[in-house]
Amino acid sequence: MKMEGKLVLVTGGAGFIGTHTVVQLLKEGFRVSIIDNFDNSVEEALDRVKEVVGPALAAKIEFHFVDLRNKDDLEKVFAKSKFDGVIHFAGRKAVGESVEYPRRYFDNNLIGTINLYEVMAKYNCKKMVFSSSSTVYGQPEKIPCVEDTELKAMNPYGRTKLFLEEIARDISQAESDWQIILLRYFNPVAAHESGKIGEDPKGIPNNLMPYIQQVAVGRLPELNVYGHDYPTRDGTAIRDYIHVMDLADGHIAALKKLFTPDFKGCVPYNLGTGRGTSVLEMVAAFEKASGKKIPMKLCPRRAGDATAVYAAVDKAAKELGWKAKHGIEEMCRDQWNWASKNPWGYQGKKA
Numbered sequence: 001m002k003m004e005g006k007l008v009l010v011t012g013g014a015g016f017i018g019t020h021t022v023v024q025l026l027k028e029g030f031r032v033s034i035i036d037n038f039d040n041s042v043e044e045a046l047d048r049v050k051e052v053v054g055p056a057l058a059a060k061i062e063f064h065f066v067d068l069r070n071k072d073d074l075e076k077v078f079a080k081s082k083f084d085g086v087i088h089f090a091g092r093k094a095v096g097e098s099v100e101y102p103r104r105y106f107d108n109n110l111i112g113t114i115n116l117y118e119v120m121a122k123y124n125c126k127k128m129v130f131s132s133s134s135t136v137y138g139q140p141e142k143i144p145c146v147e148d149t150e151l152k153a154m155n156p157y158g159r160t161k162l163f164l165e166e167i168a169r170d171i172s173q174a175e176s177d178w179q180i181i182l183l184r185y186f187n188p189v190a191a192h193e194s195g196k197i198g199e200d201p202k203g204i205p206n207n208l209m210p211y212i213q214q215v216a217v218g219r220l221p222e223l224n225v226y227g228h229d230y231p232t233r234d235g236t237a238i239r240d241y242i243h244v245m246d247l248a249d250g251h252i253a254a255l256k257k258l259f260t261p262d263f264k265g266c267v268p269y270n271l272g273t274g275r276g277t278s279v280l281e282m283v284a285a286f287e288k289a290s291g292k293k294i295p296m297k298l299c300p301r302r303a304g305d306a307t308a309v310y311a312a313v314d315k316a317a318k319e320l321g322w323k324a325k326h327g328i329e330e331m332c333r334d335q336w337n338w339a340s341k342n343p344w345g346y347q348g349k350k351a
């Protein structure tokens, strides 16, 4: 299907998954309009996206410094351009922070998204790809997680994703002209093969791969391994890590699906590989890819962590024609390529 010239609004387009998806959208022929407030990103990330795609495609990007919670500013963006669809990444995503400051999460994730739906409705733009998360499966009783199992939130961040899924379902039930795809990401890692864009968390990373990366470049002394007494093959917890470029391609597949005449309503899809990897296996793969030793300390379990989580991948394969292509070795290779070229992230080491 020809996507040439279609205009997509990407909220949170300066962030980790947003930057990688913008690269793939441009390559696919879309024009891209980005909204971001740099709450958890920097302008440099967008300059790097332009470097990666080159000047011809870079000319197809426009950027709006807008906070989704400001409905008037959001309206101005919609008043200027007619969008063919929206990919909605913008939001806060740190589980621990959400437990400490729940209102921050309800304010940003809920109000921002509700504003977005209101303005989309007003400007008759009713195709949406929404960033959901495997967090909506809670502590899954059955793995692999299939899309139609009962959903459960374990913390305020997860609750915002669950509420936003429910809101999407309610809207599409009441108004049949909406077309919404909910993408439930498993554990996004790695970086673009150029090493020019990647994940650059502020402060001490919460997630495994950015933490390992910072140990490898000498920013942190050792990795705390949270839990070594799980009933798994090596005692550490198992997750479904997915290369961010596969994830980006999953968004293209979802967007294309929204443009097919037969697509109706609001449909969830898992984006994962279907394969589980333990913490120790991930560390070993990263050590091999980087040639760096990652010192480790075995620590008690982290509160709220599940033993093993991985995706059922059949629905996305069958209905979106999408499948993850990269394995753990390639994920670690590309993570290290980004880390070694940008040991202190986009802005370098602060004096």
Ligand SMILES: NC(=O)c1ccc[n+]([C@@H]2O[C@H](COP(=O)([O-])OP(=O)(O)OC[C@H]3O[C@@H](n4cnc5c(N)ncnc54)[C@H](O)[C@@H]3O)[C@@H](O)[C@H]2O)c1
Binding pocket: 011, 012, 013, 014, 015, 016, 017, 018, 035, 036, 037, 038, 039, 040, 041, 066, 067, 068, 069, 088, 089, 090, 091, 092, 093, 108, 112, 131, 132, 133, 134, 185, 186, 187, 188
């Ligand atoms: N990375 C993961 O592990 C993961 C897993 C599952 C789901 N998700 C979801 O995917 C989405 C993208 O995640 P990411 O890893 O790229 O995060 P990220 O923090 O790197 O990117 C989010 C972007 O949204 C922007 N933003 C936040 N609030 C905003 C607002 N009110 N107005 C405008 N811009 C705003 C931030 O500045 C940032 O650039 C999020 O919704 C997240 O919850 C991420």
Ligand SMILES: O=c1ccn([C@@H]2O[C@H](COP(=O)(O)OP(=O)(O)O[C@H]3O[C@H](CO)[C@@H](O)[C@H](O)[C@H]3O)[C@@H](O)[C@H]2O)c(=O)[nH]1
Binding pocket: 093, 094, 095, 133, 134, 135, 185, 186, 187, 188, 206, 207, 208, 209, 211, 223, 224, 225, 226, 227, 237, 238, 239, 279, 302, 305
């Ligand atoms: O310093 C660390 C960080 C993590 N882990 C372990 O590594 C595994 C993966 O942890 P992490 O990378 O934090 O991912 P998850 O806990 O699976 O959660 C992430 O992935 C989910 C699915 O996408 C999202 O919903 C969450 O927001 C996001 O934090 C878990 O067993 C952790 O206990 C460590 O041992 N040491």
